Amino acid sequence: MQKSGWSEFEIGAMLRSFEGATNNIAITHQEDRPYSKSNSFTASVADWRIVKPVFNKEYCIDCQFCWIYCPDISIISRDKKMIGIDMDHCKGCGICVEVCPTNPKSLLMFPEQQDEEAALSEWPAKEKKEN
Amino acid sequence: MADTMELRDIEVWDGNMAAAQALRQVQVDVVAAYPITPSTPVVENYANFLANGYIDGEFVMVESEHAAMSGCIGASAAGGRVATATSAQGYALMVETLYQASGMRLPIILNVINRALASPLNVNGDHSDMYLGRDSGWIQFDAYNPQQAYDLNFVAFKVAEDHDVRLPVMVHQDGFMTSHTAQGVKTLSDEVAFNFVGEFQPMNDMLDLDHPVTHGVQTEEDWHFEHKARQHNDLMTKVFPKIQAAFDAYEALTGRKYNIVECYDMDDAEVAVVCMGTSVETAVEVAKEQRAKGIKAGVVGIRVIRPWPFEQIAQAFQGCKAIAALDRSSPNGAPGMLYNELAGTLYNAATRAVLTGYVYGLGGRDLTKSLLNQIYADLVANAAAGKPTTALQQLIGVRGPKLEFL
Numbered sequence: 001m002q003k004s005g006w007s008e009f010e011i012g013a014m015l016r017s018f019e020g021a022t023n024n025i026a027i028t029h030q031e032d033r034p035y036s037k038s039n040s041f042t043a044s045v046a047d048w049r050i051v052k053p054v055f056n057k058e059y060c061i062d063c064q065f066c067w068i069y070c071p072d073i074s075i076i077s078r079d080k081k082m083i084g085i086d087m088d089h090c091k092g093c094g095i096c097v098e099v100c101p102t103n104p105k106s107l108l109m110f111p112e113q114q115d116e117e118a119a120l121s122e123w124p125a126k127e128k129k130e131n
Numbered sequence: 132m133a134d135t136m137e138l139r140d141i142e143v144w145d146g147n148m149a150a151a152q153a154l155r156q157v158q159v160d161v162v163a164a165y166p167i168t169p170s171t172p173v174v175e176n177y178a179n180f181l182a183n184g185y186i187d188g189e190f191v192m193v194e195s196e197h198a199a200m201s202g203c204i205g206a207s208a209a210g211g212r213v214a215t216a217t218s219a220q221g222y223a224l225m226v227e228t229l230y231q232a233s234g235m236r237l238p239i240i241l242n243v244i245n246r247a248l249a250s251p252l253n254v255n256g257d258h259s260d261m262y263l264g265r266d267s268g269w270i271q272f273d274a275y276n277p278q279q280a281y282d283l284n285f286v287a288f289k290v291a292e293d294h295d296v297r298l299p300v301m302v303h304q305d306g307f308m309t310s311h312t313a314q315g316v317k318t319l320s321d322e323v324a325f326n327f328v329g330e331f332q333p334m335n336d337m338l339d340l341d342h343p344v345t346h347g348v349q350t351e352e353d354w355h356f357e358h359k360a361r362q363h364n365d366l367m368t369k370v371f372p373k374i375q376a377a378f379d380a381y382e383a384l385t386g387r388k389y390n391i392v393e394c395y396d397m398d399d400a401e402v403a404v405v406c407m408g409t410s411v412e413t414a415v416e417v418a419k420e421q422r423a424k425g426i427k428a429g430v431v432g433i434r435v436i437r438p439w440p441f442e443q444i445a446q447a448f449q450g451c452k453a454i455a456a457l458d459r460s461s462p463n464g465a466p467g468m469l470y471n472e473l474a475g476t477l478y479n480a481a482t483r484a485v486l487t488g489y490v491y492g493l494g495g496r497d498l499t500k501s502l503l504n505q506i507y508a509d510l511v512a513n514a515a516a517g518k519p520t521t522a523l524q525q526l527i528g529v530r531g532p533k534l535e536f537l
Contacts, residue, residue, distance in 0.1 A: 012235050014345065
């Protein structure tokens with residue numbers, strides 16, 4: 001596709017989202033969708049990120065705030081259970097961390113190169129309420 | 132279901148009503164429009180037909196011509212039959228979106244009621260707005276009277292919506308001289324008119340929910356050139372055969388014959404005037420008077436401005452000894468557009484006719500028969516001398532000391 005000539009693509013500044021016809025796409029999980037090669041889902045933008053969210057399952061209450069607030073649909077949730085982050089599309093904005101309501105937070109930002117096990121091992125303790 | 136409108140065989144319509152009736156008869160789905168003199172009655176009449184039940188469509192009132200064409204682009208990408216109209220300053224404001232429409236290959240029909248571009252502000256007809264769009268990737272038809280404005284709209288929809296073409300089309304007519312001059316217009320019945328164009332056949336439409344598409348994508352140096360090359364190729368190779376086929380079909384249906392280049396008395400012409408719009412009809416009348424005086428005078432009218440009919444033009448001037456290109460737009464520091472296009476077309480052609488240019492009629496100034504007689508006198512002198520006897524560019528019909536250049 002990268003080297004296609006002028007006569008080798010459909011006319012118009014137009015891209016197809018999927019290969020062939022689709023139906024009920026709204027209730028099909030991303031991993032099951034027939035995304036086309038030109039769909040942005042097939043491109044990784046992980047290198048846009050300089051800090052990353054790390055998910056600590058131990059404290060998560062599956063409230064879905066992060067899933068709702070993520071501007072890039074990069075929180076992966078199945079059956080209302082938070083199961084991880086789509087690291088190909090997460091751009092490290094930190095909104096998920098900001099909205100996480102648990103104590104301590106279940107999502108925290110770390111430098112992109114930080115080892116995940118190390119990040120989890122230095123997770124902060126529960127903050128005590130004053131008074 | 133829209134009501135049928137009973138029309139007489141010949142109706143007295145001005146060019147605006149003729150265009151509006153054509154939009155009604157092809158049952159345009161969406162008109163997004165902003166009023167501007169002298170094009171306003173095109174969309175005003177469409178809105179009237181819609182309000183009275185003669186169209187099953189949508190009229191979208193917008194805040195500017197930029198928004199009007201943007202609305203048309205959205206509606207066309209969604210999968211509707213779409214048209215609008217504009218003039219001059221409104222056209223200028225639309226220019227950014229004209230390129231969007233053609234690059235997205237959306238078959239929108241734009242009736243351009245030609246009017247001078249300010250400054251100074253002027254509502255009358257010249258061709259400066261028509262010239263402004265000539266690199267925008269649209270197909271451009273020029274009508275010389277209300278009948279042609281009516282007929283060319285049907286041809287425009289048929290060509291634009293063809294899946295091998297999928298390019299937007301402008302139908303031009305002269306502001307006021309055509310748009311507000313009522314003449315007898317031979318009509319088609321609603322059924323015959325609609326069937327000539329047929330049901331709209333969508334292509335890659337956004338409302339095809341089983342095949343989602345992204346329209347209006349961004350490309351940089353890695354893809355942009357290929358898209359533009361594809362569009363240019365299609366304009367150069369695919370459009371003329373489709374226009375010719377549509378002209379042939381229209382002639383078979385109505386008996387009215389259109390040509391990509393209109394030739395009047397050109398078979399044995401030695402001196403010829405090339406022009407557009409209402410000037411063609413005046414020039415044809417003057418050429419006949421010249422012929423009565425024994426001068427082999429002819430007229431060439433450009434019917435399709437874009438794509439530029441290179442081969443048909445070269446063909447038209449075989450045997451011609453002197454040609455005058457009449458430009459109704461200030462070139463502002465250059466030869467006129469028609470002069471330049473003709474020079475480029477004829478430079479490698481068999482003809483070695485003398486080519487000179489005239490700038491005339493700016494801001495609605497009349498092109499009189501005496502001006503055309505003077506042009507033919509210049510051409511006769513050029514033909515006899517075998518070289519220009521005048522400057523290559525003359526401004527005619529303007530007050531003050533004679534202006535000529537080059």
